[in-house]
Amino acid sequence: MSSTLERPPRRTARLDQVVVRFAGDSGDGMQVTGDRFTTGSALFGNDLATLPNFPAEIRAPAGTLAGVSAFQVHIADHDITTPGDSPTVLVAMNPAALRANVGDLASGGTVILNSDAFDERALDKAGYASDPRSDGSLSAFAVYEVKMTSLTLEAVKPVGARPRDAERSKNFFALGLISWLFSRPIEPTLAWIAERYAARPAVVEANTLAFKAGWNFGETAELFESAYEVPASKLDPGTYTNVTGNTALAWGLIAASVRSGLPLFLGSYPITPASDLLHELAKHKHFGVRTFQAEDEIAGAGAALGAAFGGSLAVTTTSGPGVDLKSETIGLAVSLELPLIVVDVQRGGPSTGLPTKTEQADLLHAMYGRHGEAPVPIVAARTPADCFAAAIEAARLAVTYRTPVFLLTDGYLANGSEPWRLPEVASLPVIEPGLAVAPNHVGADGEEQFWPYLRDEATLARPWALPGTPGLEHRIGGLEKSDGPGNVSYDPANHERMVRLRAAKIAGIAGAIPQVEVDDPDGAGLLVLGWGSTYGTIVAAVRSLRAQGQRVARAHLSHLNPFPADLGEVLGRYAKVLIPEVNLGQLSRLVRAEYLIDAASLTKVQGTPFKVSEIEDAASALLKEIEQ
């Protein structure tokens, strides 16, 4: 934190960045509060990154640790890449929220408590033997006690609501207070309240009053030494919006539909944390998007594959447990050689695991989770906004190579958000469906024929002929097909040829994807290699190490199958390779097997992203080894 102090009109201290975490009961509206603070900061011009963290239960018992819901947002006057290792400000609406989160708070950080919620019963429910406000356990922090509940009740009195309803506005009191503390503009939030609750004028009034009361409390109570200001960040020129990964991914699929001319079809079944993809796409039927909420995961994938046969840009969206169920259909799609995008928003596993928490542990499942030799390309998004481009890339590969493609994101990307500089539509890739329109073979009898498995020489892709096209009638299926004519074939040599052709087709994609982009300004001995959502943390860790004078290189993979063609050569240039992953070392296993490189694996599976310091420490240790 920097601290250039500014004087009137208002006492504000300037900060270059701040990490705020809002924590309360899952019914307390913490996600809304965090989201509004985020939007206000985005409009103000800060760079930002968010990390929502909520329980799997919709309403866990109030006041318990299990029911704590939190939203962390990192805002800065410069380019940032993570939601922050440790909050510098914690807003705790009750003792459980304090207890569940205070351990993460940076030393010297600020705690703002709703002191009305700290009665004996609530302390007991949270598992506090003594009151943390008086037992010295918070001595490392600046603690501010604010009677948020009673101040809210007082503020919303004019509305005349019952106390239980009136109390529900206290998250807006907290938002008002924090908005004052960090000099956020208030108009966007007031406008949002008016629009969001338009159907219930009493709620608009209560929330508005509570928000203003919180703001005024900061202004007048002189509780805080000063308000803070986090100046706007120097972002590249352009139009920005704030997107979550799920929204960006859904929009990317629509963009791929527009840029390919293929109608979008989604077959899906609700599952956390992927359901928002279904919700978002269901809104956009005027793009010709058909969303089909199937009877199960299997039918979601099946319907999508059926639609692919009919010429749709077909997608099925799910999370890990759903991938298990879709595997059989993905295998059929490998055999049929039809385009199918399979989105896996990864979450903690195995089995039901940690439904609302993030993990990167489905990579090997995407890679190998089918019987037989069934290679499938894998694309992984690295940031919430990157989900847009990743979706278009997955569609490009699926359509060009007539293959199912895995698109991996995770809970952290799906629900996290960041400012996104909007691309020009004309700059987006064009995807050529290249549909078959005429026979492609002349039979021995001189008759024109259509051979569904006569491949394109460059891509090895087979022709995609849509029902409704005269003269191209053909049958496809899960039984092995003869190379070329595509009739059922049990010929051993043909089977081997087809297995190798399918493998060569996917391997050949390496020639149509970018080479590895290595960030290595000064000839480092250590390369930190990542994939997926570890991107922001790795970037921040490498920056930090360089600021300390260390030489560290960094590269991040968007394509996990096949790898970029030059990956082996790149890895060979470094004395040490560090691969951080939120799993037990899945990419490192693939890299070791493929390139015989002794990569060091850094792993973590706690349902949360890495902290910057964790990657920094592991890299430092390897740097020391290189020096010796």
Next chain:
Amino acid sequence: MTDVVSAPATSRKDWATDQEVRWCPGCGDYSILAAMQFLLPELGVARENTVFVSGIGCAARFPYYMNTYGMHSIHGRAPAIATGLAISRPDLDVWVVSGDGDALSIGGNHLLHALRRNVNLTILMFNNQIYGLTKGQFSPTSEVGKVTKSSPFGSLDRPFNPLSVAIGAEATFVARTHDMDRKHMMETFRRAHDHKGAAFVEIFQNCNVFNDGAFEHLTGRDQRAEMLIPLRHGEPIRFGADNQRGVMMGADGALKVVDVASVGEEALLVHDETRPDPGVAFLLSRLSGGVDEPTPIGVLRDVEAPDYGALMASQLEEVRRRKGEGDLAALLRSGITWEVDGRSPAAASGGE
């Protein structure tokens, strides 16, 4: 759906592929295939607009023998896959070919939901009451006590009644036919094809290798007159060599087989395929307790209801009408946006 007028005249051989048919000699599937290949030229539909989708099992090889578009898919999943095709391509005629194991065991869920949604599919279920392709295990339609390789002491499973299942899911078209009567098959398939929405047809089909003669009591030439109850819309339900027997509803609400002479024709149930309530159709589906009792064939139920694909298409059109054609650039700007001009960061008072 299909443009009947423009389809050129075809003959049976136009609908057959050059692939060798590989069902066991004597299998009932041959006559079903022939009925289909005779029927399609009569329907006046185009080969390119016709798609057969199947799951896994002996019946599921059907698409390979039809010179149309086709997909031989996964065990049980054909209704789900066909749903995606039919609702994204309402211009196509989509047929699903399935067996008793495929449709009612591993794929039971998908069948129920395709019927419930009333997807525009014509679903043919070849019922031979046995697993054929895996060489003879009892199926979900096998009778209790059936001795097979997997039930050497007799199966314990109570069988499904396929028509009851379909009517229970409120299928809008439900019919039964059998592989010994090409004319009846063709007429039933024609009706099923012409129905808008999901049509379910059970076909009694003989597996002469693993369950030979399962329906012989019903469908044998000398048995049919006394054992099959032909259903004709708007007519009293009568059967027998001399039409001497009939079906009436008793005072207890149950259906029973009666001698017409003793109750009088006016006491007989008049068959009405179009009853909106599936109750009577359900009773008809359960009139026979097994292959030893007279069994209804023909169309049990044929009611009009919106088909799912058409509903989806009209919803798309409705939203387009309301919101206008989708505009990608506008979509990207549909959230809160702000401009950064690169010179002075928005609303900022300086920077670093």
